[in-house]
Amino acid sequence: MTSGTREHPEGAVRTLLTGTDEAVDATVTHEALLLACAGALDDSDRLVRHWVAATGRSADRLAATAVTARAWAMLLAARDPQPDWAEELTPLDLDAEQQAHEKVLAERDPLPPRGRRQRAAAADAEHAAATGDTEAATEALQRWAEIAREIPKPDAATLAACRHVAPLLVSGVLAVEPDWAWNYTAALVAALDQRYRVDRPRGSWRDLVDAVMRLRGEPGATPPPASPAAIDRAEQTLGLPLSDEFRAFLLTCDGLRADVVFPRLLGVADLTPGAEPGTVTISDPPSLTLWPSGEVTEDDELFGRTVHTGFRAVLEEHLRLLEASEARISDLGEPGER
Structure with a gap:
């Protein structure tokens, strides 16, 4: 996903510096989920921990919508051990969330063309992974990543909320270069520091x-x-x-x-x-x-x-x-x- 997201940090950094607290929380949610989808779990955790330390807000604010709450639940279920910050999230019934997400994956009409294509790729990946066809699931995820390069804000939450896809994401099927993920996160961390830091x-x-x-x-x-x-x-x-x-x-x-x-x-x-x-x-x-x-x-x-x-x-x-x-x-x- 690297080539298409090179310009993306600029908009996110701008929001972290000048947006409302709610916009900051939503941006951190999106960026942390995007990093997790890209296999950069350490960097995703680093961003969340730094946001918590900088703002003093609870991590449950990163699960403000049904889809983002579901996304974290599915990703965390695939991780062992789970990060310490996740203790503040409310546990969910994964079976019920899986059924609810099937409806989300089927809702495509209100989306713009590339959004529909991306959601279709996420649905294809989930259905293939659910049947054990890892090769087909990986191909669908690569399609999702190709579309992500074309749009400023890929729908990482909907992808991560797919129960059978989440383990593939955690395993690094869409992994980006570690140096890129590190520098990407550093820009976001620096913006949080500039906005919220207390001078030492x-x-x-x-x-x-x-x-x-x-x-x-x-x-x-x-x-x-x-x-x-x-x-x-x-x-x-x-x-x-x-x-x-x-x-x-x-x-x-x-x-x-x-x-x-x-x-x-x-x-x-x-x-x-x-x-x-x-x-x-x-x-x-x-x-x-x-x-x-x-x-x-x-x-x-x-x-x-x-x-x-x-x-x-x-x-x-x-x-x-x-x-x-x-x-x-x-x-x-x-x-x-x-």
Whole structure:
């Protein structure tokens, strides 16, 4: 489902940032179900847990309609063990829900053409899976995924609510690339952080760097600091001043190795002028640029350009993402293993 959903996070992120609380809850429901359908169960759980932590709302708000409640019930029945957040959901009678969903699968007239095709594919997959024809069910699911690439908001809930299809989804029959699912979820998590976060005490630069390295699982790997003289020489070589925040970072540690979703931060010996006048490239790959104002821009192929108020904001954002995904990061191991 990756190619057709590359533009989709933008609309979801916009809703998470500016929509009503009800719209936020509905968007998280849809995105978490879509990730689960795509076999990205860890990322689906990560999004739900982060939404719960950020908003303080109960997970039962993710089952606000009969179909979404049914979707979670069928997916969770196929999972062992079930995630901790699922304890807040009301248990359902799966036999009764299966019968009710047959009627939903048959309701296609009010839908637009692609919606009808997608629901028909879901019905075909469910009926094939119910008879044990896994090959035919998989073919129908691939048709569903092809249609999902064409529309901005695939009907993941109706698919996941199919009792016999749910185990196939959990097993990864529609699995997407792990890196894509991770980055997709990171964009949603960052939007929730921006809307709902409560600013933490700022602390010292050493506290911030130590927290980042601890959550990366390598607390003893912090590089030594750069000397003031070395920073002065770098500024002379560049012909440009460095911001007070970036100087403070270099005086804490002279650069930082890359992480799974974070570039290598350059030390004084590797800093180079940026593409724009007066700017300095501070990362490898060159996605982070320090501007004369002290702002830092972050360029991403998928999500475009983000403007951070300063270098500290960049590192704090990295820390927030690490906090939101601590369990996932520990599963991934060293950055080079993905």
